[in-house]
Amino acid sequence: MATGAAADNPADLLPTPKRGSYLPRVLGREEVAALLDRIPARTPLEVRDRAMFELAYSCGLRAEEIVSVDLGDVDFDSEAVRVTGKGQKTRLVPIGEPAQRALRRYLEAARHTLGPAPEERALFVSRRGRRLSPSDVRRRLLKWVREAAVAGRISPHTLRHSFATHLLEGGADLRSIQELLGHSSISTTQIYTRVEPSRLRREYAKSHPRA
Numbered sequence: 001m002a003t004g005a006a007a008d009n010p011a012d013l014l015p016t017p018k019r020g021s022y023l024p025r026v027l028g029r030e031e032v033a034a035l036l037d038r039i040p041a042r043t044p045l046e047v048r049d050r051a052m053f054e055l056a057y058s059c060g061l062r063a064e065e066i067v068s069v070d071l072g073d074v075d076f077d078s079e080a081v082r083v084t085g086k087g088q089k090t091r092l093v094p095i096g097e098p099a100q101r102a103l104r105r106y107l108e109a110a111r112h113t114l115g116p117a118p119e120e121r122a123l124f125v126s127r128r129g130r131r132l133s134p135s136d137v138r139r140r141l142l143k144w145v146r147e148a149a150v151a152g153r154i155s156p157h158t159l160r161h162s163f164a165t166h167l168l169e170g171g172a173d174l175r176s177i178q179e180l181l182g183h184s185s186i187s188t189t190q191i192y193t194r195v196e197p198s199r200l201r202r203e204y205a206k207s208h209p210r211a
Helices: 029-037 044-059 063-068 097-109 134-148 156-169 174-181 192-207
Strands: 080-084 090-094
Touching: 029 044, 029 134, 029 156, 044 063, 044 080, 044 097, 044 134, 044 156, 063 080, 063 134, 063 156, 090 174, 134 156, 156 174, 156 192, 174 192
Parallel strands: none
Antiparallel strands: 080 090
């Protein structure tokens, strides 16, 4: 019987195992409200943070997109913000009324007190008047998550996932959510169709007398 190394790898005929689907963490509507309402908006930094996270949830922004927003990107007349996403692609996203109110207050009463230079175009600036970094956004959100005692690991992307899921729960179609999120492919957006039924199953198990 001949022995030796096979010319072909038999394992090439086997299908590769599928990776498990990752379902993003999503906050309930009450949890988002509790988190945002926990930001007291008394000091300039608190006013900034309230506006920043109201905008993040209102528009489903990534941390990198939050810090890239410039003053000229916000249009209160059209109630929208121009967002620069991955690949430098831009999109217009509507801004909800609570976020508009928080932004107006920040621009009128807080931003100038942080001392930005006249040429600084960033919407959100640090205590030294400079454009924030994504890590600054994550650090400030963590502070307010702790203040609000919201359980679990929360990041700006959690607010983004919550934005998309709450839209889906409210009846928005996937194509609209795809455009609002800036996804290049609808398959990326379809993950939210798996998030929302999982919540429904939990509610069913909790509420139905014969679940």
